[in-house]
Amino acid sequence: MRDEIKLISQTLSVGLLRYICITLLDVSEDNHPTPGHSRQADVHSTVQEVGNLQAELQATKDEDEQRALQEDITGKILWFYQQGIRSEVDQILAEVVNYIRNEVNVLETDYHSGLREIVEIIKKASHVEDDDITHLQRIMHDAGAGMSRHKSWLTSRAAEQARLSRVLKANSIPVSP
16 A cells, blocks of 8 residues: 555656646746646546446446546546645745745846746656556546546447457358347
């Protein structure tokens, strides 16, 4: 269990560091007046979606279908947590940026270059390259983009069944449902 928690933590932290860098670069280039470009998660609908996927998982017997459902569930949960973390980071970064802009006596050029320096420091943070982390990040991003591995699996299965049915009909072999 401890290894799983570490893996999830590393998965979320890599994305978080990238998010902070992008946000600070945007601010330093005046693309966004303050941080806050994360997509907010709807708590109720996300919990409901995960519950529906878990019910489907419990009802299914096919191992490949179970794996696809497990990945969808994991991806949605990771994405949901990531959105919550980003929301908190947005609030803190907004306070930091506003403080620097309003309270610290720095020149505008120093302000922009200072934010870019912070980004460079963050980029130097150690990154763990691991296939498991990459896989978790991929399913998390797929969930955030609304992509479902289970729906893809169902589509592939239906296409394979249709192909098999055509082959069997072409060979005059009776098809049983």
